[in-house]
Amino acid sequence: MAEDPGQLGFSFVAQPASRKVWTPRELVGALRTAIEQSFGDVWLQGEISNFRPADSGHLYFTIKDDAAQLRVVMFRQRAQLLRFRPENGMQVVARGRVSLYEQRGELQLMAEYLEPQGAGALQVAFEQLKAKLAAEGLFDQDRKKLLPLLPRRIGVVTSPRGAAIQDILNILRRRHESVGVLIYPAQVQGVDAAGEVSAGIKFFNRARGKEIAVDVIIIARGGGSLEDLAAFNDEGLARVIAASEIPVISAVGHETDFTIADFVADLRAPTPSAAAEIVIQSKHSLDEQIANLRQRLGRGARYRILLAQKALTDIAQHQVFARMADAIARRQQRADDLTYRLAARYERSLRAARQRVDVASARLRHFDLRRVFSGLRREIDAHQQGLAAALRHFMGQRQARLEQSAASLDQLSPLKVLERGYALVFDANGVLLKDPTQVNDGDPITARLARGILPAIAKKK
Helix, strand or coil: CCCCCCCCCCCCCCCCCCCCCCCHHHHHHHHHHHHHHHCCCEEEEEEEEEEEECCCCCEEEEEECCCCEEEEEECHHHHCCCCCCCCCCCEEEEEEEEEEECCCCEEEEEEEEEEECCCCHHHHHHHHHHHHHHHHCCCCHHHCCCCCCCCCEEEEEECCCCHHHHHHHHHHHHHCCCCEEEEEECCCCCCCHHHHHHHHHHHHHHCCCCCCCCCEEEEEECCCCCCCCHHHHCHHHHHHHHHCCCCEEEEECCCCCCCHHHHHCCEECCCHHHHHHHHHHHHHHHHHHHHHHHHHHHHHHHHHHHHHHHHHHHHHHCCHHHHHHHHHHHHHHHHHHHHHHHHHHHHHHHHHHHHHHHHHHHHHHHCCHHHHHHHHHHHHHHHHHHHHHHHHHHHHHHHHHHHHHHHHHHHCCHHHHHHCCCCEEECCCCCECCCHHHCCCCCEEEEEECCEEEEEECCCC
């Protein structure tokens, strides 16, 4: 019979089940994989807050509602495709996949697409850019340039295969066949359209002053949707139009279509055909003014002729012609007399001038310049000799005074006293001794003789 282990004094402890110990990295990684598999493609709707664009081009923000919020990141490759700029408080719809940011262990949506809720992205981008450029003054009327009165050449930036260029050419050919047209081919729809239209405007500005210079630029394309006209809502193109030194006419779309290019251009035309009409309108206005003036001039001339005919009839009736002929004859006689007197005076003045010239010539022949110059040369030589003698006398006097002063100075020199047997005695510091009390017994002294120095020692004062 088996014994009960409890009766033998033994007890058993329950063995724990085997357990899995995670590191934070392993657990967060596993959760991220599970979340991304379950929420790989979700749409999220809410309000943007804490919007923060990074220098790297990535966008960081939060989408929230009344009860919760979720962090969102949109990387640069996707952010570059946005047609608008996200802002705090904007209601948006985002699409992406939910993931975990391992460094902080936070849920986040990695957005691949973002659009405003309600209005489309293109419309929001249009309104944002319009407000920005208006605040900078690019739409101000006072900065817009006037169109030329009579353009000789027109530059057109558009697609050479589109209907817009044909409409423009038809109008110009019918209304103003003498004007020149220079076409810069450019895409007017697509990703590269804004850049090509900008290049066309810059090309015409660089050609100023050259043979291909244009007086006005038209950028044109036919109508379309907001997506079709997106190239003309580009900020870079708007700034190129504003910087153009040549007036720019925007002829984009139909009459109801408005783009940023329309607002920043110097003039907006509702259609490409209307742009051509506007450009050549000044010529037709001038033609109409000339025709009107021609009519007024004709009427005025006919009226003046009628008045002159009436006045001529009145003069003939009152025999004024006879008195007028007599007055003309007297005036003619007076003119002949004045002409004769003027000719006689001119002849006398001419003879007097000739006489003065002859007298001056005779005097000049008797005036020998060489003799005058020779006398002047003799006077100069005499003055030079006198000046040299005076200078030598002055220098001799100065030399004598100098020698006398040197002799006097030599007699006053202390060395002359030494020549008579005297000496100058100095202590060890070179101080001249005048009294025996200046040195002590045994101090070295120096005696300066007339020709040399004699060292000595003071033995007794």
